[in-house]
Amino acid sequence: MCIYPVNNSDMPETKNSEENKSFHNYEYLCIKRFQEDVLANQDNPNEETIELWNFIKRLLETMKDLHVSRAPGLQGLFWKFRFEKRIATDLWYLVVALDKRPHNLLEFLKHELSGDISHSGTPLSRYLSRHQFQEIHLDGIFKFYDQSSLPLEIFKCTNVEVLSLKGNSLTALPPDIGRLSNLRILTLTDNCLHNSSIPFTLTFCKALSHLYLDNNLLDALPGFLLSMPQLDTVYRHGNHNYFKSTFMWYHTDIHARIRSTNTREEALRKQKGLLQPSRLQDLAVQSVIASKQNFYEPGLFPTPVADYIGRLYRCYHVCDYCNSAEPLDRPGYKVYTFKTPYLGNTCVPFQHWACSYQCAEDIERPAHAEQRSHSAQLEAAYTSYIEEVQCTGTREIAHHRRKAGGRTKRSR
């Protein structure tokens, strides 16, 4: 039989302390399963499921007493238990966690199965706050239209510098992304994000330098990215067909680039007489959102207030020009602009939301003037390059001809 060495310091997770700074999808799935098995059935405990977690805990606790050499032996015992108990569910994540994070898993189970009812928060929030991870990798684990499963606890890990949510069929990013003040790299590759599903609160992430938006449903980049000077790299490939459709506005004028939105919804709302006076607290929330201030900043608002504003954030559009936020069903304007060049790309389209036609014009006019000026500069640089190549080419041809002529004469 082979399991772990006697010395706990030789166990896999402590071999690489850098790796232990990351929270992985298999750990999340373990905790989620634990929550479903144990917490959801607190009033009506299911002995079989709790037995599984107690078995895992006992198994991990015996490690010190087992003279073993390799981690897979632990998995062997687990598979045996699973076979005997006829657990049919796929528990691949538990097997991986046993191999990669035995210490963390044991610590988690000891704490959660201790019977201490003074715990606050969720098992996931306790696990995350205990380990203070710097990287979170939750790739490929959420199903289509399963947005509610994206755990908001991960956005409360203010130490996080790298967040990867690849391949999760996400149709929206929660406004809570703005809590991650130390976030440097955000990977949203292979999801179903469209322009308005990326919230303005992303601008609160002042350390964000790398943003991966490849293979989504974007027809342009969100306009507020232009107000994030620290962005160094924005990957947007794989949205090609959608971007292509936006380029039809490249040669158009202001009238085609400013498009009214939601007029039908507004007409319907008025028709039904649904226009009602706003509540004071809704007006206060709207005012905070309109200010574009980072309401997640520690000390600015009590946490429940910031949480409340975050929950309502999705109900508003934020004007890219002025300090205004309007409920989603109010009319506004979509504005398309083009940045030439943008972070290594020759030309990239952006989509903005404006609260009024005046704001839309104030976004479009300077952007259009800059586009024309930069494209003229690019064109001039291209023409001069072509002329230079042609001159060099002519000189080289003349030079080769002279050499060829000399050889011909000498060969005669």
Ligand SMILES: [Zn+2]
């Ligand atoms: Zn405005």
